[in-house]
Amino acid sequence: QAAKPHVVVLATGGTIAGAGASAANSATYSAAKVPVDKLLAGLPELGQVARVSGEQVFQIASESFTNDHLLTLARRVSALSKQADVNGIVVTHGTDTLEETAYFLNLVVRTSKPIVVVGSMRPGTALSADGALNLYDAVSVAASQDAAGKGVLVTMNDEIQSGRDVSKSINIKTEAFKSQWGPLGMVVEGRNYWFRAPVKRHTNASEFNIDEIQSLPAVDIVYGYSNMNTTGIEAYGKAGVKALIHAGTGNGSVAAQAVPALRAVRASGVQVIRAARVPDGFVLRNAEQPDDQYDWVVSHDLRPQKARILAMVALTKAQDAKSLQRIFWEY
Numbered sequence: 001q002a003a004k005p006h007v008v009v010l011a012t013g014g015t016i017a018g019a020g021a022s023a024a025n026s027a028t029y030s031a032a033k034v035p036v037d038k039l040l041a042g043l044p045e046l047g048q049v050a051r052v053s054g055e056q057v058f059q060i061a062s063e064s065f066t067n068d069h070l071l072t073l074a075r076r077v078s079a080l081s082k083q084a085d086v087n088g089i090v091v092t093h094g095t096d097t098l099e100e101t102a103y104f105l106n107l108v109v110r111t112s113k114p115i116v117v118v119g120s121m122r123p124g125t126a127l128s129a130d131g132a133l134n135l136y137d138a139v140s141v142a143a144s145q146d147a148a149g150k151g152v153l154v155t156m157n158d159e160i161q162s163g164r165d166v167s168k169s170i171n172i173k174t175e176a177f178k179s180q181w182g183p184l185g186m187v188v189e190g191r192n193y194w195f196r197a198p199v200k201r202h203t204n205a206s207e208f209n210i211d212e213i214q215s216l217p218a219v220d221i222v223y224g225y226s227n228m229n230t231t232g233i234e235a236y237g238k239a240g241v242k243a244l245i246h247a248g249t250g251n252g253s254v255a256a257q258a259v260p261a262l263r264a265v266r267a268s269g270v271q272v273i274r275a276a277r278v279p280d281g282f283v284l285r286n287a288e289q290p291d292d293q294y295d296w297v298v299s300h301d302l303r304p305q306k307a308r309i310l311a312m313v314a315l316t317k318a319q320d321a322k323s324l325q326r327i328f329w330e331y
């Protein structure tokens with residue numbers, strides 16, 4: 001009998017490692033409590049699909065992820081992906097910023113080996129906890145050859161999602177992760193059922209490589225709303241950000257009073273990227289605002305928090321708006 005694939009589980013915290021006072025606590029609990037060894041020992045079924053080893057990279061709630069955490073994690077994933085004795089990698093993660101980390105890894109880790117990021121909506125101590133099955137699914141996807149070359153994946157609620165497309169879309173149900181383009185497939189009882197594949201550049205086909213990235217530039221987000229003022233835009237401009245994501249209303253529209261402030265920060269060298277605060281759809285170039293004339297970039301279908309990740313990565317190589325826009329179309 002052939003040896004089972006070796007899957008390394010990199011644990012970073014979140015609810016999947018959370019613990020509550022009683023089984024009735026599905027929402028009131030502490031995240032990032034249970035160490036990876038205990039998580040894996042509590043799930044002996046993993047041995048049916050892979051030879052699993054665990055590493056505790058961090059033990060935090062994911063809203064506290066920083067760029068340093070992203071860099072440290074991606075470097076470890078990259079190093080493991082180059083090891084001949086590693087077939088797949090799973091990252092356990094809090095769900096709040098899981099989509100940002102998954103997209104970051106998708107952009108900068110040059111491998112075709114499966115990388116799966118996974119979390120849970122309920123702690124393991126709760127009734128109907130979802131973490132055990134999500135983790136089992138993650139390990140089984142990471143152990144499968146048919147998951148190779150599909151970019152970084154997310155397994156939640158029996159679905160296999162693209163790390164690029166997926167977002168946490170509700171904060172209370174176990175079916176929390178959605179993509180407007182739909183999941184890539186489903187995983188049921190350790191078997192993958194695929195229905196589509198990503199078309200955007202990722203992992204092996206990326207021009208970015210974590211092994212060449214020393215640091216990430218400051219990129220922040222301003223939110224659009226009625227009666228919006230320009231205080232935030234001006235403050236970020238003064239703070240020296242390299243790019244500012246505008247989470248605009250509707251089609252990425254910008255309030256009349258905010259346009260001069262954004263043009264002023266652009267004139268001072270800050271890249272301006274028009275995204276939208278609506279969850280779905282995509283922002284069209286030169287619709288709503290004359291992006292060519294203002295030398296602005298549009299985020300395509302990326303939500304503001306994902307546009308921030310891509311902008312940081314893109315700015316490690318490209319400095320002009322035209323190159324940034326090309327990257328936003330391609331990734």
Ligand SMILES: NC(=O)CC[C@H](N)C(=O)O
Pocket residue numbers: 013014015016031060061062063093094095096097119120121122
């Ligand atoms: N469901 C969760 O994982 C949320 C817990 C916590 N806020 C985190 O993102 O780590």
